[in-house]
Amino acid sequence: MTPPITPRQLLEQRAQLLAQPQASLQLDTSQTRLMLFARSGMQYALDTRFVLEVVAVSAHTTLPFTPPFTLGLTSARGELLPLYDLAALLGEPASEGTPRLMLLCGLQRPELALAVDEALDLVTSSELLSPPPGASALITGISAKGFTVIDGDELLSDPRLYIDSAQQENLP
Numbered sequence: 115m116t117p118p119i120t121p122r123q124l125l126e127q128r129a130q131l132l133a134q135p136q137a138s139l140q141l142d143t144s145q146t147r148l149m150l151f152a153r154s155g156m157q158y159a160l161d162t163r164f165v166l167e168v169v170a171v172s173a174h175t176t177l178p179f180t181p182p183f184t185l186g187l188t189s190a191r192g193e194l195l196p197l198y199d200l201a202a203l204l205g206e207p208a209s210e211g212t213p214r215l216m217l218l219c220g221l222q223r224p225e226l227a228l229a230v231d232e233a234l235d236l237v238t239s240s241e242l243l244s245p246p247p248g249a250s251a252l253i254t255g256i257s258a259k260g261f262t263v264i265d266g267d268e269l270l271s272d273p274r275l276y277i278d279s280a281q282q283e284n285l286p
Contacts, residue, residue, distance in 0.1 A: 146239040150261060151217065152232040154201040154209040157261035159237065160217065160228075164266030167218045168233045171197070181274070182208045188227055190218055197227045198275065200264070204250045219269065226275055239263070 119127075148159035149168075167190075174188040174197045183202035187194050197216060202208040213229035220226070242255030242263055252272065254263040269275075 148237050148239055148263065149217065150234040150237050151215075151230045152234055153199070153213075153228075153230055154206065156201060156206070157234065158200060158264055159239075159257065159261050160219070160264045160269070161266045162236065164219050164221065164270065165217050166220055166224055167191075168215055168230070169218060171213050171216050171229070183274075185213070185229055188216065190216070190224060190227060193224060195224055195227045196275065197229055199229050203272075203274070204252060204262075219266070221270070225270060 147162045149162050149165045150157060150159045152158075169190055171188060174186040176186040177184060180186075181202075183199050185197040185199055188197040189195070195218070197213075199209050199213075209229065209231075213231060215230040215233055216227040217230055217233075218224040218227055237259075240258060242257060245253040245255055252264055252268050254265045256262055
């Protein structure tokens with residue numbers, strides 16, 4: 115028969131177990147995770163590194179003298195953000211109707227919002243087909259499943275999405 119364990123021995127056993135290094139969690143980073151969303155009947159995907167949040171569009175204010183892809187200004191988490199229509203930005207016909215949702219996009223904090231009809235799913239990147247000739251620089255490729263993959267770096271650095279004081283002299 116084994117002698118009973120004293121409380122001190124039990125605590126020492128637990129301390130030894132807790133002191134053991136835990137197995138590190140290995141994440142599969144071989145594939146990029148993409149946020150799949152719909153706008154104007156088309157499906158798009160954007161790397162989740164660039165999507166900070168999906169929120170409902172409460173309201174937006176249209177701005178005069180802006181291109182068709184600029185829906186206006188909206189507020190999210192106390193910040194004013196420009197709201198854009200991705201379909202129109204890619205040169206497709208502008209979407210009709212008010213968007214229900216928006217993707218807050220940026221790296222550290224929201225820099226802009228993309229109008230979305232529906233947030234569909236999180237998917238992993240698979241083999242992409244090359245974009246069609248003459249396609250926007252924002253398009254990384256087309257998935258075999260039919261959705262268009264958007265380049266987040268290109269989106270956030272697109273000069274059409276930022277107001278340049280030098281361009282203001284062209285306003286009426």
